Amino acid sequence: MRKHDFKNDIDLKYPLLCFLLLILISCGDTSKKEKQEERSVANSDAPLHVVFVTGDEEYRSEESMPMLARLVKRELGAKVTVCYSVDSTGKIDPNRTDHIEGLEALESADLMVLFTRFRNLPEKERYYIADYAELGKPIVGFRTATHAFFYENDSTLTSWNNEWPTKVLGQQWITHHGHFEDGNSPLTAVSAIDGKKHPILNGLEPFEAYSWLYHVDGGEWNLYGDSEPFLKGRSLRSKHEAEGNLAQYPLTNPVAWTKSYTGNSGKKARVFFTTLGHPYDFKIPSMRKLSLNGIYWALGKEDEIPPTGVRGALDIPYEPNNSGFGQVYKKNRRPEIIQ
Template sequence: MKNVLPIVICLILFSCKEQKNTITKEPEMAQEVDSPKKWLTYEGADENAKHIVLISGDEEYRSEEALPQLAKILSKHHGFKCTVLFAQEEDKPGIVNANYNKNIPGLEALTSADMMVVFTRFRALPDDQMKYIDDYLKSGKPVMGLRTATHGFNFPEDSDSQYAHYSFNYKGDKTEWDGGFGRLVLGETWINHHGHHKHQSTKGMVAIGANTTGITNGISDGDVWGASDVYGVTLPLPGDSQPIILGQVMNRKGEYDESDVFYGMRPTDDEIATTNKDGKSLGDELMPVTW
């Protein structure tokens, strides 16, 4: 019995030591949890790959879903490095909230970007984030705007932002910025819907002279067909803007079915629209396409 007692005491002490080590390790393990991922990065073909930054942030057209898919295609099939940014609340990093218009982290990626793709709607970002966009534009590098980018920014009238002139409806002292970012950079700001929104579709028709640019190689009238209407513009377009694809509004047959992604784009939907929802005549007028 005397020989067994020291062994029992040693076992008890060893057990207590193990328990103590377990307790002290738990806080260390908690500190090793990865921080939330605020943006996505798709690597390029090599270290010299051109860098494209894609900025999402709209409440209607699901840019936070479309741009990662576009980035995957650009990375996997064309070798570009791509960074995709998202709208999110400051206290909920990594959780996409397209309805929150005051924060898009990661815009510093524009400092190494070779191209910017913007798909935002009515954003009012803080000055430290807007500066990255402003600096990028001043670099003269290429920009592509999708759909709502024509009205991608909207600062309140009483805003003290240094970048309030980016607003889609800007009419201030900086006269060259009339119409904001959309008008000055992309060629047009928000004007109206050309066609009945969600009730008519739009065929893409190659503009006269556009076939000499190389952009429409392999594309014929009707090859581009969107389930939505297009945005109206003020004609003539400003500066040296050149339309490439024009939108021809088409009537849909049958009742609107939101779950049918091809609704309005079937061979039977072949009737050119003459009016939109307010009775405004459309005829066979064509609009430069901003889907």
């Protein structure tokens, strides 16, 4: 009996096997993108999916974003998902910077709302956020998303610290005008920029925010790309004024703008960003209206924003903890599913 020559079989079949393997890998790489890009066509009658990504250890986004998500669900009839930083037992822990649970929801999202601060997420979790942005889908960002990530000990990742938020959202972290016993009284007077008209301003009355003013434009800094500010804040108390630095960091600065971001897909995404976001800000009707109007605009629904603005009245009380670091967040809470 002739001995079978397995070596010859391998030599003959190897190129074919490689070719088939490449096809399988290629299909795997493109299937997720195709699935995301075709969702709007295949499921045009499906409700919008809005994903809120929380994870900051200072501003109680784990409380404000679920409140906002309930309003979005009520007003848009959208499916809403809120992702949280959680500990090993599944309880919400905003002080954990290396994990946000549930980010895979971004694969089917129509809008990402980002409110994170100095996260050092592992690659897989980070790229759920980054991959979403590259698809050219709309983004809404709050306050500390100007410093959404922070990678200190790996030089290959430092571009996420400043470059990514600048390109995608319009600015990085620079400085602010000072805390001054935050939560005791408002620190920033907010009003429309003179002469600016924008549907996000519909129904918006001037208000005083508890957020201390972030510097994003002026002196050596400029908002990035095609950023168009339409709302300004004036610092009511300023460390930079006390230090004589107003030439670099003026008392008045933009607190909300729109821009676009074109990712690898070549599609231009709508981006709405505000540097406001203190937990007590969201008690103010104009802040909730600003947030909802911005979400509508990002989704291309500006024609659906009423002249009085999107309804932001609360159905259930919103009583967040004050901002602050350490153990000042509400304990023993688990992620909630908003039905």
